[in-house]
Amino acid sequence: MKPHVICHMVASLDGRIITSRWGAAPTTKAYETTAATFDAQAWLCGRVTMEKDFTDGLAPDLRPGTAPPDRHDFVADKEATSFAVAIDAHGKLGWEAGHIDADHLISVLTEQASDEYLAYLRRQGVSYIFGGTKELDFKLVLDKLSQLFPIKTILLEGGGHVNGSLLKAGLVDELSLLHYPVIDGAASSAAVFELGKQPGPPAKLRLKHVEQLPDGLVWLRYDVLGHH
Numbered sequence: 020m021k022p023h024v025i026c027h028m029v030a031s032l033d034g035r036i037i038t039s040r041w042g043a044a045p046t047t048k049a050y051e052t053t054a055a056t057f058d059a060q061a062w063l064c065g066r067v068t069m070e071k072d073f074t075d076g077l078a079p080d081l082r083p084g085t086a087p088p089d090r091h092d093f094v095a096d097k098e099a100t101s102f103a104v105a106i107d108a109h110g111k112l113g114w115e116a117g118h119i120d121a122d123h124l125i126s127v128l129t130e131q132a133s134d135e136y137l138a139y140l141r142r143q144g145v146s147y148i149f150g151g152t153k154e155l156d157f158k159l160v161l162d163k164l165s166q167l168f169p170i171k172t173i174l175l176e177g178g179g180h181v182n183g184s185l186l187k188a189g190l191v192d193e194l195s196l197l198h199y200p201v202i203d204g205a206a207s208s209a210a211v212f213e214l215g216k217q218p219g220p221p222a223k224l225r226l227k228h229v230e231q232l233p234d235g236l237v238w239l240r241y242d243v244l245g246h247h
Contacts, residue, residue, distance in 0.1 A: 021161045022061070026175040026182055026211075027054055027195040034210045035203035036177060045234045046199055053197060053238055054174055061102035061164065062122070062174040065181035069105045069112055077113030085138035090130070093137070094167055095146040099123035102168060106181050108155055110136035117144025125168065127160050129153055157188050179213035186212050186222055191243050194224060200235035 029046045030036050038044055054062075070076055087093070095117055103122040105112055110132030117124050126140055126147040140147050148167065150160035164170050175182060175191065185191050196211065228240035 023172045025193040029197040031203040035208040037208040059172040059174045060170045063104040079113040081135040086134035087137040092148040179209035183213040194241040198237045
């Protein structure tokens with residue numbers, strides 16, 4: 020049974036998501052407060068977002084010749100009830116510990132990740148799952164997350180390429196969007212959903228909630244109806 024996926028993002032009025040360009044934008048509190056209204060057991064980010072916001076570019080401490088006992092999915096903490104999921108296809112992120120705050124870390128890899136990197140994750144107490152041989156199959160990833168961990172609802176929190184990949188695969192159930200009153204306009208700034216050179220048909224959504232928040236933010240919630 021696939022977890023329920025809610026894409027939860029802050030965006031400028033033109034759909035850009037690099038908030039650092041907006042000055043001291045008071046978006047963090049509103050973002051966390053609205054996120055807390057969802058009964059989610061996990062949040063998920065792509066490698067670039069994790070590196071920028073959580074690992075500060077820390078390099079993994081790889082020890083030549085080290086290897087895990089096998090190359091199967093690995094659950095480091097069987098008691099954990101809340102999770103941070105890092106999409107890291109090739110195994111590049113460094114971690115100081117097996118958790119971010121109180122959330123246990125799960126690394127999502129392809130089979131391209133090295134033995135040394137798997138051994139490193141085990142030393143750090145980080146769980147990991149394999150989501151494909153060379154490319155990630157996000158349906159498989161979500162299935163494994165619900166089978167191996169007590170995850171029923173996931174907040175998908177970017178970046179644009181990870182959001183786009185899950186949307187394109189028909190795996191996003193809801194969109195929770197905080198619109199901040201700024202027009203970004205930078206072509207270099209990622210959008211909420213980046214669908215690549217072959218975007219496929221547009222995804223249709225149904226509006227189900229509108230709320231005005233402090234600091235000019237508007238909170239929009241949609242059900243994703245699928246592609247038409």
